[in-house]
Amino acid sequence: MKEITIVEFPSNLGLKEPQPGKEPGVKNLPDWLWRHNLHKAIYPKNSIRLDPPRYSHVRDHQTQILNANSLVEYAREQAYLINNILTQNKFPFVLGGDCSILLGPAIALKQKGNYSVFYLDGHTDFMDVSLSETGGVGGMAASIVTGNGPEKLTNILHLSPYIKQENLWCVGNREYDDEYENEIRNSAATYVSLDHLRKQGILNTVQSFLLQIENKNLDGFWLHIDADVLNDAIMPCVDSRTPDGLTYAEFNELTSYLFQSPKLTGLEITILDPDLDLTGQYTKDFVANITTTFKKHFDTLF
Template structure:
C-alpha cells in the first residue's frame, strides 16, 4: 500500500436530512487519526476540507425526487477534482465524510485512473437507489448506483464520464437493509453481496477471503468505501441510519487487517460519522481504529 496518504475532509450533510454529519471529518481528526497513522510511519498530507455549497436557508429542494441535487452534484464535482489531483501525484486518497453521497465524487476522481477499479462497499445498505426508486429522495442512498452510471445525469456524469465502475467489480459486505428496487438491481447486474446472513453463516474470515480472491484477478485497484452504519449501532451509535444486527467491532477489525495483508486497497473513504448522534465521539474513535487496522496496525 502507498506510504503517502492525502487526507480530504468532506463536510457534506445534504445527501440526507439529519444534521451533524458535516462535522464528521472534524470528529475523526479529533479522535487522533493523523497521529495514529503517523505512528505507523505513513507520510500524511492533510489537505483540509472541501468547500460544500449550501442551499438557501430553510430550503431543501427536490428535483426529480432528489434532495439538494444541485448542491450535492457541485460538492461531488469539487471533491472529484481534488481526488483526481491526489491520484495524479501518486498518493493514496483517504477521504473523510460527511454522508455517503460523497462516494460519487471520490469514485469519479479515482476511477479515471484505472481500467477496472474494484470497490468494497462496507455498509448496512446497498446505496443502489435512484430518484425513481428511492422512498426518501436522499442522495446518500444512491452513490453506488450513480457510480454504475444509473441515475440522474448531473450525478452520473461527474468529471464528464460514466460509468465509473462495473457491477462485476463491486462487493457489498454487511448489507441488511435493502429496498426492493435495490434487490432487483443487484439481481439484474449479478452483483456480489455478502449480507449479514452470509457473514453469520460463513464467518468474517471466509467472507473476506472470498472478497479478496474475487477482486484480486479482475481489478487493477480497489477502493474501500466504509460506512460506519455497517457496524452494529451498539458499536457505532453516531450514524444517521442505524440498523440493528450489524457487524461487530472485532469482525470489522479483522476485515481491515485482512485487507491490509492483501495489499490491494488503493484508496479509501470513511463516512457517516455524526458526532451529534454519538456518545463521547465513540463512532469517530471506532473509525480511527479501523483505519489503524487497514493501514497495518494489529489489535493487541
C-alpha cells in the same frame, strides 16, 4: 512507505434534514475525528479539506434528488483533488461526510483506469430514486456510481459508469426487505448481506473479492466504510439505525484483510454523526479500532 493524505469532505449534501431546519451533523465528522485523535494516529504526510456547496433540503425538480446541482459541482472538485493525489502515488484517506462523497472519488478512479469498490455498509445504498422517500443520494450512492439514476449525476464529465456494476461489491447490508434487496440482487454487482457474510466467512468473502480483482486484472479497489455497518450497540450515532451489525472483532478482521492488499487504492469513512455522540465515547472506540488495524497493516504493506 506510501504517503498518506487525509482528505476531508465535510458534506451532508446526500442526506435529508433530521428535523425541519436542522442540517445533518455528519458535516462535522472530520473535525470530530481530529478531536478524537484519528489524524494523529494515522500520521498523514498532508491533510486537505474541500468544503461543499451550501446545503438545501429542497429536491431538484428535474431529478427529484436533494442538492443535485451542488452534488455535481462538488463531485467535479472532489475528482480533481483525488486524481491529483493518486497521480502522485499517494494514498487518500477520506473523511466524510455522508455516502454521497463516493461520487468524486469514483469519477477520479474512472479517469485513472478500471477499479472496483468494496462497499462496506449496513445498507446496500443501491436504490433507484423512485424508491427513495428522501431523495438523498446517501441512500443511492452505490447505484449512482455504477450508472443507475439521473444522467445529471451518473454521467458527470461524460464518464458513466464510474465503476462497472460487475466490479461493485456491497457487503454488510442488514436491511432485509425484498423490495429493497431486489435492486442489488437483480444487478450485476456482488451482494453479500450480513447474514451471508457470516455464513460463508469473512476470510472467504475477502479472498473471493481479491481473487476477482486479480482475475480481471483491475487497477485496484476503493474501500467505502459506513459506520452504520457496525452493530447498533457499539455505533448508534448514525442517521439510519438498524438492529445487529458487525462486532469490532468482525470489523477488524474484515478490514485487516483488505488493508493487507496492495490493490487498496484509497478509502473513505462516512455517516458517523457527532451530534449523536455527545460524550464522544463511540467515536473514541471507532478511532481506536480502525487506526490500530490500518496502521498495523498499511505500514507493513507500503
